[in-house]
Structures are given as structure tokens and as C-alpha cells.
Amino acid sequence: MHLFHGLINSYGVFTACSHVPQTTVRGVADSSLTPLLEDIADISVDSEVSLAQLTTLHVGAQPRLTVRCTTPQAVVDTVTRLDAAGVPLLILGGGSNLLVADDEPLDLVVVRIECAEVSLDPHSGVLRAQAGAVWDDVVDTAVAAGLGGIECLSGIPGSAGATPVQNVGAYGVEIADVLLRVELLDRATGQVSWVPASDLDLAYRYSNLKFTSRGVVLAIELQLTPEGLSAPLRFGELARRLEAQGPGERRPVAAVRQAVLELRQAKGMVLIPGDHDTWSAGSFFTNPVVDPQHASDIQDKVRRLRGDEDAERMPQFPAGENQLKLSAAWLIDRAGFAKGYPGEGAPARLSTRHTLALTNRGSAHTADIVALARTIRDGVKTEFGVVLEPEPIWLGVHI
Incomplete structure (x- = not known):
């Protein structure tokens, strides 16, 4: 079984960190693990919850235990002790970017990060959020304070700590644009330190924290702009909705946030508990990056099958030297x-x-979702010669 040791996105209710005076236990705890956890403050241990209850795809088997950590120190203590004992872990913000096997119990412990304090300086524009803070609440807090830079990332499900792991982005903005540094637990040494964004190798939906056991994000620090204006509007759909007059125009942050939320809601990309159209992992495939000749070949095929007008509308954007990024949804x-x-x-x-x-x-x-993902991937490959890569983390299953 493939185990992921990074931080996964989360949905949840935004709360400040609470301090639990001692370990609390729900259900019959794994007796082999109880001695490792019993004196750690600010955690609760749950032996009954399944990953289906903690993920937005609502699939996933039951782990050995779920340990909920309400302070950064609780995360550090829990992870370092379980690592030292050789216990497989899944570090979880809440599961909005995770597809988990559900055919048998999981031989791992879920460490769920639930510390959620957010602070900011409205004059300098520096915002700090603990890893368990719900991301959209972080954006809302920044916008309410008149800070610009992350309003285009409104409505993205997940935790603040997950945003640098996969370099979250939308509507022409990435977290790399504003990230100053992350507070990181180094799992090899047990040391906690602030690591500059430049050390994370941030790229399109990638950092060197992704797919590795390098560390656990405990907090993030962002440099936002304090004048109440958005990041430059670079994404055509959003710019048109806001009736921008030219490329790179900036608008009041509250107006941009509202427009982004409306666009995402229209696409079913904002979680509504009773709406199965939103029971997803968000964008399931990343946008493929190809060379210009491949993009031209795809456009020519569309032209033959669907006509000039549709072919000319094919989305393609510069993505580095001699590379173009295409739209997975369009393909x-x-x-x-x-x-x-x-x-x-x-x-x-x-x-x-x-x-x-x-x-x-x-x-x-899980098997139903895997089968659908394979059908979509294989169909796009057959039609266009492009292999779509899944964006969620797969745990115990493979595409």
C-alpha cells in the first residue's frame, strides 16, 4: 500500500485552536498505541471514524486510529512519537484532495491537524495562519482587512497548511505568488523551523513537500498588499465577469472574491453537504503541459472534427520555455x-x-471513482495523445 506523508487539503468549520488539558479517547483505542499518546496534551483519539467521514469524496476505510491535534505542539509531539515507533501515518487537514481505498481497514494512523489560529498585520500586509485553518476563512479574513493577493483563491476547499504542498492556484494566481515561508516539522530530525518559500521548489501544482515525507507544515506566512486591491487580473473568464478594461487591471478585493465565489459555485466547486455535485476532490486532473507542435496537432484534429470556430477557442497558455498549458476540462x-x-x-x-x-x-x-477516472484518462489519451495526471493523492489504490 502506498502511504502519503504530506499534508492533505481539508474541509471543515473554522475555529480557533482549543486547549484540551489531556488526551481524550473515543471508542476502544488500539492498545499498542495508547502508551505512546496518553500524556500528549491537546489531542483527542478516535478509533471509530473512517476516512469516508473525513474526505470530501466520502470514500475511504477506517484507520487504526485518528488523532486530532488542536495545537502545533500536539502535532509535533504526536508525529515524532509515532515516527519513532515506526507507525505509518497519514497527515490530514481534512481530505479534499484525497482518494482512499475502502475495501479493507487501513494499517495506519491519521494525524488530523485542527489548529486554526490566523493573525495579520494590516499595515505590512503579512498574514500568518496555522496549518489547520480552513483556507477560505483565511482568504475571507484577508479580504475583510483589505489585504490583496489571495482573493482569486476564494472558495478553494482545504487547509492553509496544504496550500504550499501542492502550490494551490486558481484564476491566474498561485500561493507561490505570496508565500514568504512555512513553519515545518522536519520528520527526519524532529526539528521545527521556518523555511523560506524559495526552498520549496514551487512549480505548477508542485512543491518538494508533495509525495514526500520531508516534513509537516505547521503554519504559513504570506506577504499580501495592504491597499485593498486585488492581484492583477490575468484570467479571462474572471476579467470578463468583472468587466476589466485591460490585462493586469486590479479591482477591490471584496468584488474579486465575490466574483470568484460565484464562478466556483456555478461549477459545483464549493462544497455543499447535501449536493452530490460537490462531493468531489475539486479538479481531478491537472492541466497538461505539452510542446507547441503537440498543441497544434490537437487543434488541427479539433478543427477537422468540430470546425474552425471551436478549434480557435482551444485554451492554451505559455508554461515555460517551448511549453504550453492546455485545459484538462476542455480536452x-x-x-x-x-x-x-x-x-x-x-x-x-x-x-x-x-x-x-x-x-x-x-x-x-472507491472502485467506482477509480474506474471513472481511468475511463476519462484513457479516452483523452486515445483521442488526443495526452495523458491526464490526477491531482488528488491516491492512498491504497492506483490509476
């Missing part, structure tokens, strides 16, 4: 997978609002 649609595919009655379907979201319609198992 999925042109490969014949419409919104809602494969149709009513299927336990796992494409969202009826956005072809990039694979959704659990309420009764799906």
Missing part, C-alpha cells in the same frame, strides 16, 4: 465526456456543472 469534453457522464444511476459521475470534477453521487465506492 475531456472534446473527447466525448459530457457533464454528468456516464449518466443517471451511475454511483460515480462527472459533475453536471464541470467536467473536471469526478463526483460521488451518494453511494459510490
Whole structure:
């Protein structure tokens, strides 16, 4: 079984860190682990919860234990002790970027990060958030204080600590644009230190924390702008909605946040508990990066099949030297997978609002979502010669 040791995105309710005077236990705890945890402050131990209850795809088996940590020190103490004992861990913010096997119990301990304090300096624009803070609440706090730079990242599900792990981005902005540093627990040494963003090798949906056991993010620090204006509007759909007059225009942060939320809600990309169109991991595939000749070949094929007008609308953006980034959602649609595919009655379907979201319609198992992901990937490869890479972390299953 493949185990991921990084920090996964989370959904949840924004709360300040609470201080639990001693370890609390729900259910019958694993007796072999109890001695390792019993004197750690600010944790609670749960032996009953499954990953289906902690992930936004609502699938996943039960781990040995789930340890909820409400302070950074509790995270440090829990992780270092379990690491020293050789216990496999899943560090979890809440599971919005995670697809977990559900066919048998998981031989691991979930360490869920729930510390959520946020502080900022409205004059300098520096904002600091603990890793368990719900990301959209961090954005809301910044916008309310008139700080610009992350308003385009509104509505993205997840925890603050997860944002640098995969360099979260949307609507022309990435966390790399504003990240100063992260507070990191080095799992090899047990040391805690602030690491500059320049040490993380941040790139498109990537950092050197992703897919590794290098460390656990405890907090992030961002440099925002204090004049109440957004980051330059670079994304066409958002700029059009705000009726921007030219490229790079800036608008009041509150207006941009509202526009982004409206766009995301229209695509089913904002979690609503009773709406199965939002039971997803967000964008399931990353946008592929290809060379210009491959992009031209794809455009020519679309031209033959669908005409000049559709071919000329093919999204493609510069992505470094001799590289272009294409739209995964656009390719999925042109490969014949419409919104809602494969149709009513299927336990796992494409969202009826956005072809990039694979959704659990309420009764799906992990195998259903995996089968749908493979069908989409293979169909796009057959049609266009492009291999779509999944964005969520796969735990115990493989595409």
C-alpha cells in the first residue's frame, strides 16, 4: 500500500485552536498505541471514524486510529512519537484532495491537524495562519482587512497548511505568488523551523513537500498588499465577469472574491453537504503541459472534427520555455465526456456543472471513482495523445 506523508487539503468549520488539558479517547483505542499518546496534551483519539467521514469524496476505510491535534505542539509531539515507533501515518487537514481505498481497514494512523489560529498585520500586509485553518476563512479574513493577493483563491476547499504542498492556484494566481515561508516539522530530525518559500521548489501544482515525507507544515506566512486591491487580473473568464478594461487591471478585493465565489459555485466547486455535485476532490486532473507542435496537432484534429470556430477557442497558455498549458476540462469534453457522464444511476459521475470534477453521487465506492477516472484518462489519451495526471493523492489504490 502506498502511504502519503504530506499534508492533505481539508474541509471543515473554522475555529480557533482549543486547549484540551489531556488526551481524550473515543471508542476502544488500539492498545499498542495508547502508551505512546496518553500524556500528549491537546489531542483527542478516535478509533471509530473512517476516512469516508473525513474526505470530501466520502470514500475511504477506517484507520487504526485518528488523532486530532488542536495545537502545533500536539502535532509535533504526536508525529515524532509515532515516527519513532515506526507507525505509518497519514497527515490530514481534512481530505479534499484525497482518494482512499475502502475495501479493507487501513494499517495506519491519521494525524488530523485542527489548529486554526490566523493573525495579520494590516499595515505590512503579512498574514500568518496555522496549518489547520480552513483556507477560505483565511482568504475571507484577508479580504475583510483589505489585504490583496489571495482573493482569486476564494472558495478553494482545504487547509492553509496544504496550500504550499501542492502550490494551490486558481484564476491566474498561485500561493507561490505570496508565500514568504512555512513553519515545518522536519520528520527526519524532529526539528521545527521556518523555511523560506524559495526552498520549496514551487512549480505548477508542485512543491518538494508533495509525495514526500520531508516534513509537516505547521503554519504559513504570506506577504499580501495592504491597499485593498486585488492581484492583477490575468484570467479571462474572471476579467470578463468583472468587466476589466485591460490585462493586469486590479479591482477591490471584496468584488474579486465575490466574483470568484460565484464562478466556483456555478461549477459545483464549493462544497455543499447535501449536493452530490460537490462531493468531489475539486479538479481531478491537472492541466497538461505539452510542446507547441503537440498543441497544434490537437487543434488541427479539433478543427477537422468540430470546425474552425471551436478549434480557435482551444485554451492554451505559455508554461515555460517551448511549453504550453492546455485545459484538462476542455480536452475531456472534446473527447466525448459530457457533464454528468456516464449518466443517471451511475454511483460515480462527472459533475453536471464541470467536467473536471469526478463526483460521488451518494453511494459510490472507491472502485467506482477509480474506474471513472481511468475511463476519462484513457479516452483523452486515445483521442488526443495526452495523458491526464490526477491531482488528488491516491492512498491504497492506483490509476
